[in-house]
Amino acid sequence: MSLRGGTMDRTYTMDELFAAIRRRWKVTAAIAFGVLALAAVVIARLPDDYKARALVMVEPFTPHPDLVVPMIGATSLEEKVKSVRAQVYARGLMATAIEELKLYPKEREKYGMDGAIEAFRNDTEVHADGENVFAIIVRSKSAEDAAKTANRLAELMIEGNLQVRAGQVTRTREIISQKLAEMRGELSRAQAKVAAYKQEHADTLPELVEARMHEREAISKQIEQEEGFAKEAQHRIDLLGTQPFGKDTEVGRLEEQYDTMRAKLGAAISGLTADHPDVQALKRETEFTSARLQAARARAAQNDLEQRRMTAAIERSTKRVGALEQRIAQIDKLVAATPLTRAQIDDLEKDVDLVKVKVASLISKKAEAEITAELETKSGPAEFRVLESAQPPTIAASPNRPQALLLAFLAAVALGIAVALGQELSDRSLRSEGEVSMALTLPVLACVPQLAVVHSRPRLLAVHSENEG
Structure with missing residues (x-):
């Protein structure tokens, strides 16, 4: 000390x-x-706090995947817990339970419905109690209120979940139907695009190639014929003046008539005298026919009608050949452009085929959605069930x-x-020689022990705050 x-x-x-x-x-x-x-x-x-627990089991209906594809995918346990907790803690569900059971009147009066819902959430627990079982635990001052509240929350959660799943099925069907309508519109536009392209390139369609080739072959034959006609006309022009006149011409008829008259005159001279009237008449006719023949020959030599006819025929054949050759050039150009048209049409038709596949897939999904929706509608009420209803607890939880x-x-x-x-620590009494020696800094010569006196209290030497030295 x-x-x-x-x-x-x-x-x-x-x-x-x-x-x-x-x-x-x-x-x-x-x-x-x-x-x-x-x-x-x-x-x-x-005050006593009571906890009541209601168990809800989830038994999802899962048809065979080969028969129908589920519209709503399976969820993990953690996701299920989050989903159930979110549904139980939802404002609408808790507000409904508070109004039906008339819970938290003080909180509602003081803070309104939001305050009551917040207090309700603090008194409610949701957690997994197995693979497909969820526990809804409610804490309350009253055992009966805790049990009724837990059971009502379970019922409202099941009803809300069924409504949510029905809404999911409806939305899925609507989405598939909307997408199917969009894809059908896209298919119509793709088909219209193919039709418009074919109409725009009607001359170079692949299916016309064979007809074009047949047409080209026929035109080639026509060119050969026209060229043959032109050659024949040119040959006839070359032979003009070197061949006897035809019997259908004036010179040919007069030559035939002159030969006939000479034959008659020769026969008459051989049988009659020279001064016979018949002989004289035949001579005059023969001379007249000869004069006419010479005149016809003179006119024929000056007349170029045949040459002009042949020349015109050659010109017509040449023009016809030129036109046919232009048509062949056009056909060749169209045939040459056909591969590009075919490639473009193939690309457009591939797009059409892809859209058709999508449409077929959506039609299949829509049919599966209808089946799944019907199955879920029938099996929905049995998917969630209360495995164990909450009972009023007999022992307080806290x-x-x-x-x-x-x-x-x-x-x-x-x-x-x-x-x-x-x-x-606040007592300054001295109880030992060491304390005295340390407190007074004086040597201790003797120590008087504590004496027990009847009807007296033990007294201890108090150390003053100041050293009297």
Whole structure:
């Protein structure tokens, strides 16, 4: 023990602390008892909280995947827990339960429906209790209210989940139908695009190639014929003036008539005299015919009608051949452009085929959606069921009074010990030779032991705050 500035500082060992507690056990016991009694009263007056649990089982209907593809995919346990918790904690569901069961009247009066819902959420727990089982736990001051609330939450959750799944099925069907209508419109546009392209390139369609080739072959034959006609006309022009006139011409008829008259005149001269009238008449006719023949020959030599006819025929054949050759050139150009048209049409038809595949797939999915929707409509009510209804609990879940009393007892004892140690630290009495020697800084010659006097209290020497030296 030491004095610094008139203040005494002590250093205690564990034995000294235990000795101080033993000396002041009455104070410790009194404080501990008082605190424990007060805590017991408070704990006894704490209201009881009851917890009720309702178990909901999920039994999803899963048809064989080879028969129908489910519209709503399977979810994991964690996702199921999140989904169920979100449904239970939803504002609409909790507000419905609060209004139906008239829960949290004070919170509703003070904070409105939002405050009541927040308190309801704090008193509600949702967690998995197996692979397909969920527990809905509700805490309340009343055991009956806890059970009714848990059961009603389970019922509302099942009803809401069925509505949600029905909405999902409806939305899925609507989405598929909308997409199918869009794809059908796209298919119509793609087919119209192919038809428009074919109409625009009607001369170079692949299916016309064979007809074009036959036409080209026929035109080639016509060119050969026209060229033959031109050659024949040119040949006839070359032979003009070198061949006898034809019988259908004036010169040819007169030559035939002149030959006939000469034959008659020769026959008459051989049978008659030269001065015979018949002979004279035949001579005159023969001379006249000869004169006419010479005149006809003269006119024929000056007339170029045949040459002009042949020349015109050659010109017509040449023009015809030119036109036919132009047609062949056009056909060749169209045939040469056909591969490009075919490639473009193939690309467009591939797009059409792809859209057709998509349309067929959507039609199949729509049929499967109809089947699945019907199955889910029939099996929906059996998918969720209450496995175990909540019953009013007979034992309160909180507070845990034995545990609270134990903690209160430990706290009371600790407080009593703390008070006793505080008194000991504030006590300046000297209880040993060492304390006296350290406090007075004087040698101790003798020590008088504590004397027990009847009806008297033990007295200890107090150390003044100032050293009298």
